Amino acid sequence: MSAVLAPDRLAEFLHGLPKAELHMHIEGSLEPELMFAMAQRNGIALPYADVESLRAAYDFHNLQSFLDIYYAGASVLQTEQDFFDMAWAYLLRAQADHVVHVEMFFDPQTHTERGVAFDTVIDGLKRACDRAAGELGVRAELILCFLRHLSEDEAFATLEQAKPHLGKFIGVGLDSSEVGHPPEKFARVFAEARRLGLHVVAHAGEEGPPAYIWSALDVLKVERIDHGVQSLQDAALVERLVKERMPLTVCPLSNIKLCVFEKMDQHNLRRMLDLGIVATVNSDDPAYFGGYMNQNFRETGAALGLDAGHLRQLSANSFEASFAAAADKQRYVDRLGEHCAAFGL
Ligand code: HPA
Numbered sequence: 001m002s003a004v005l006a007p008d009r010l011a012e013f014l015h016g017l018p019k020a021e022l023h024m025h026i027e028g029s030l031e032p033e034l035m036f037a038m039a040q041r042n043g044i045a046l047p048y049a050d051v052e053s054l055r056a057a058y059d060f061h062n063l064q065s066f067l068d069i070y071y072a073g074a075s076v077l078q079t080e081q082d083f084f085d086m087a088w089a090y091l092l093r094a095q096a097d098h099v100v101h102v103e104m105f106f107d108p109q110t111h112t113e114r115g116v117a118f119d120t121v122i123d124g125l126k127r128a129c130d131r132a133a134g135e136l137g138v139r140a141e142l143i144l145c146f147l148r149h150l151s152e153d154e155a156f157a158t159l160e161q162a163k164p165h166l167g168k169f170i171g172v173g174l175d176s177s178e179v180g181h182p183p184e185k186f187a188r189v190f191a192e193a194r195r196l197g198l199h200v201v202a203h204a205g206e207e208g209p210p211a212y213i214w215s216a217l218d219v220l221k222v223e224r225i226d227h228g229v230q231s232l233q234d235a236a237l238v239e240r241l242v243k244e245r246m247p248l249t250v251c252p253l254s255n256i257k258l259c260v261f262e263k264m265d266q267h268n269l270r271r272m273l274d275l276g277i278v279a280t281v282n283s284d285d286p287a288y289f290g291g292y293m294n295q296n297f298r299e300t301g302a303a304l305g306l307d308a309g310h311l312r313q314l315s316a317n318s319f320e321a322s323f324a325a326a327a328d329k330q331r332y333v334d335r336l337g338e339h340c341a342a343f344g345l
């Protein structure tokens with residue numbers, strides 16, 4: 001069956017396409033309006049006069065220039081209700097974009113460093129995730145990320161704090177400043193996480209070299225690579241990613257905002273698909289980078305000329321790459337098939 005749809009039908013097909021989001025930092029979904037509301041109710045002063053001047057500061061030239069603002073913004077989060085409200089606002093956006101399954105990152109060290117209890121963070125987020133399944137029809141899971149600019153000892157201390165909550169999150173990841181903090185710095189803490197039965201993922205090859213992707217695979221033994229856009233510099237690595245069906249959670253709008261690619265038409269997502277890499281589309285930090293899931297799909301699709309076949313592949317990849325149970329994956333794939341059939345695909 002041909003994958004060619006007229007532009008308005010293609011937009012409709014994309015809008016309702018069921019999808020999984022596998023790379024989204026919940027702290028990066030905190031919209032300026034909610035940030036100001038939380039600052040006010042918690043008696044915290046933000047170094048910006050209003051929502052407009054905060055948004056105007058979202059002009060990044062690399063990952064670090066974003067992280068500095070992102071960590072400062074997270075300082076308004078104080079209570080369990082704050083974490084719930086942030087996650088709930090994101091989950092409503094996810095539902096509107098027909099995201100049926102989410103694996104959301106959270107950064108406990110950003111909060112425990114400021115004196116917020118680990119339990120406050122995870123309990124607020126988990127309450128929102130649990131409610132989303134029943135009320136929104138969105139299945140949401142949590143992945144705890146270690147901040148790689150901090151030490152492995154600090155990551156171990158965080159894993160210890162997390163141990164009483166093992167049923168509440170499904171895996172661990174690695175985020176924050178990449179260059180100078182290679183995956184192997186966290187070899188032992190990832191081994192311990194695997195021993196606990198947790199899934200493991202890591203940011204690698206966002207700004208860092210292909211060597212970081214190799215070590216995420218070989219040393220951390222990750223099950224997905226977050227970003228991974230630098231992998232295309234290394235033919236042997238591409239061959240391995242394809243052969244092992246190792247997913248990449250790509251975040252196109254993030255890559256443009258952080259100047260990883262100058263313009264969207266230079267993005268390598270389409271090349272990844274053509275090469276047979278299990279690439280997915282995700283929003284990373286949607287409040288900072290200009291859009292949620294469907295905005296990422298729309299802008300990437302328009303710039304790279306993606307057709308319904310590419311979009312179907314991206315949706316199928318997202319379910320394959322997810323940590324959903326086999327029966328849930330089958331339900332998602334069936335739903336994708338029904339959606340395609342409704343468009344004659
Ligand atoms: N890269 C690394 N760390 C992050 C990111 C990212 O894109 N977003 C939030 N923390």
Ligand code: ZN
Nearest residue numbers: 025175203284
């Ligand atoms: Zn990320």
